[in-house]
Amino acid sequence: MEATIDKSIAQKLRGGYYTPKAITEFICKWAITIPTQKVLEPSCGDGNFVESAIKRFLDLGVEEKNLFGLVKGIELIEEEAIKSKQRAAIFGLNSTTIINSDFFNYLLSYAEEKYDVVVGNPPFIRYQNFPEEHRSKAFEMMESLGLKPNKLTNIWVPFLVLSANSLNENGKLGMVIPAELFQVKYAAETRIFLSNFFDRITIVTFKKLVFDDIQQEVVLLLCEKGVAERQGIRVVELNTLNDLQTLEITEIHNTEVKTLEHNSEKWTKYFLDEPEIQLLRRIKADTRISTCGEVMDVDVGIVTGRNEFFMMSKEDVEKWKLQPYTQKVVSKSNHLRGVVFNDNDFQTNSEAQHDGYLFIPPNEDFDKLPQACKEYIKYGEGLEYNTGYKCRIRKRWYITPSLWSPDAFALRQVADYPKIIINKAGSSSTDTIHRVRLRAGIEPEIVAASFLNSLSFAFSEILGRSYGGGVLTFEPTEIEEIPLPLLVYDSIDFRQIDLLIREKRIIEVLDIVDKELLIKQLGLSDVEVRMLRGIWQKLSNRRLNRK
Template sequence: MTVAEEVPDNGRVRKARGAFFTPPAIADFVVEWAVRGAGERVLEPSCGEAAFLERSVHRLRSLGAESPTVSGVDIHAASVREAARIVTESGGKPDILEGDFFTVPPEPIYDAVVGNPPFIRYHDFSGEARLRSRQAALEAGVSISGLASSWAAFTVHAALFLKVGGRMGLVVPAELLSVNYAAHVRRFLLQSFSRVDLVLFTERVFPEVQEEVVLLLAEGFRQGNTDHANIYQAHNADDLGEVLASSTTWKPLDPADKWTPLLLSREALHVYTDLVASGAYVPLQNWGKTSLGMVTGNNKYFALSPQKAAELGIARNELVRLSPPGSRHLRGLGLSDYAMTEMGRRGSATYLFRPPGEPSEAAQRYIDAGETAGVNLAYKCRVRKPWWRVPLVKPADLLLTYMNADTPRITTNGAGALHLNSVHGIYLRSEHSSLGRELLPLASLTSMTLVGAETVGRAYGGGMLKIEPREADRLPVPSPALVAANRDALLAVRPQMATLLRNGRLTEAAKIVDEVLMVKSLGMRRNDVATLRDEFSRLSARRAARA
């Protein structure tokens, strides 16, 4: 008896190896799509208790096969025995291997690969198992990040078992659409298959886990590539019967780009893609570069209020003007000298301790106090010489909040303050500098950009929306041409916008900009604009509800 047989196969053990049993309606749908001829060969990697193999036998027999052979792999000995029994009782012949799928050399002989790959998050997917998975993906020319969960390499490795023209139907986490580590998987799928379909669900279909899933239906392996995905939407597993009757398409600018716009409703996706295709809305990187702020190693030590600096006797030439830690003060359209002065007067840390040369006596006393407190032992302090001289960044043209309860905000850095890594800096291209500083914070408050933030960012604990610089680069904002053409109209509504933002009325402010840019300038129907506005409300409410 093997070790695997001795361990009870309870829910905790199944979760550890990433095994979650597939609802019958989903297995039926995937198999019916993937298996199309009586003589086809079918493989279910990580077959568990043969949810897909059992249905594959029924499907093949309905197509004319008498006693079809179906293949599977699973690491769990008891599941292998049970799968073989189920296949036999279904009228098929089992060809099931016990072992780690990542150690099985690809043999491209299958017409269809179907199944539900194991889902193990990166912090539990480690050691030899991770190394084997990454090596398996590399055989397909796909480099998998060390942060990847198990399904990513599994999906790539599974495809290598297909013959030319083969089909792959897998249940994969919705992470496929959104996470950075899946970029190479997204690229692989579009470059390796002639057609890629995705079925999305509005309800959760695996009751025992919180993870959202999508059905990946890819066909025409190594018969060409595609530049888009076809999207189908279902409410739940029971709604799959008619789902393939209607679809929309999504064409990413780059195959590796996030596919999160696919999470939009069909109506909103049409409006969204049309605006992107028109060139009226462009990625933020068309305006300039987004980058991280300064890392001090200890903000409480290095960020000082004017009162604290005065108490310590730190000279003004040993201080640098600083946008205070955090981003609560960056919810308006601009950060002005007056605002900085007022924040400092109220005790905010508007200075960075940073002697440019030999410290004064007062500064040296503060440095000594920092060493007594162990500030110099923090990693970022420890690796720089001297530890108390924080590397500076150039003052950014605009500041971008990156952790948000509502949406990322762009603010003009009128005070020329430096910024910490609690916000991002946007450095505008020279040709867009004047216009961007004057109007991009206002012009970007449209429903299109609000929806775009939900698609390029990621939801984190507490329902917060986080956006990293690479993600911010893809944020859809009004094009320089569109903003320039509507400069006077935007300036006219600026006072009203500032008041609404001060009072926390974001959606009302966005409605004003929508009217200027999308309705009056682009000639969009108000119903289409309202579709985007409603979609933002739905997505942000969904994010908050899942906190």
């Protein structure tokens, strides 16, 4: 079965990041333990995994003449498949061991084939580049397993799920997978599938990025079926790829196995110790503790479609004489220094020439606009700002929708710690900062101060998403899921809290709020509060080490 494809899109389809030898050798050593195991590599590229699998069989005493039929590689790109065939040929294996085909097409033709081991590094391409002809076949097979993939599903997900389904009853899977498996919502169904399909899951992670060319954190996913003892999940964390070369398989076997929940929750919590995980589960089940979503609605900020045109500094506004046609806006997290954003804060940003003004001309046809607006719009059209997608689809490209000012702001991207900031300046925000509407009767100061506690911080690290750059990112719904116990009114000095935050004294703030809210009000013990603080610090430090 041959597959052909345009070379111009070959790199994009492959994902383009081949697996380091240290990883292929380690995974094959872990997975291949019996000389007669049948091994599949569903996206073999130029043959790194194929070669390591063959060498592993040789180490187990298999003679070269008996290698044929033990390892099968499938590769979409013909040029790469040829390279893989050439590497296999070094060991006397003929070319039928490597099949030039789309993996999903191959599975449809050979659905009954089962393997003892599946190893690989599926393509890391985004859903936008997932060709429809491959997507439809992949999704059809996933749906036959009871899954419901959607348009946001990236290609590594069906590779992983369908590879797992190709295993026999005692099979093992070892794959290089994006760490987003732990934390993105579109992978929630995959997490449930893995927790139900496998008896034991081991995840090997690295404190430093494995691939130098991309800010993509990866993990080694090692899954086993047919395991009777020590079922669950365990995490082995290494500093760098070099540590993998000295890691003994016995060290993995001796690592603590934690109880694996069969639900869609994110797996970031499994970086924690079992007592820490159990504490979070008890707190989550505590009916006294509300979530952010019970006291606020979180929504995205303004999507201008072209910030370099619509967002203006004070100097720009004066230059174009557009003072009457602007709205105050916050565009960056570091422009929100405290837990209150007031007129003085806005003026400070303005004098520093930060982009704090949004261009909002009257919602009229061009010929009815004031002259100053016409001139600025012509300037934008001269730079073709009106041709961008968001602007192009509007009735009037220069009119930005959804300009409402929120009660408060919530940080979309977090470096050190998250916070809720009360909006007393009448500003709105761009989509780099979320907008918050508080429910009726909710005191803004209570919410902003209450959020600054070790319990909410710990859950924030688990509910948010962190990629290779060390930044914690939240969708609106993820903020709404964060547990948020509320302080009794006037129990702490809010002005003191705001001042301490502006002076970057977050630990002092946590000490104040934790004592009043978590210990006095909720009745948590000192030990439990210290554990929650430790969870936040452990996970945030792990994230920040990836900068």
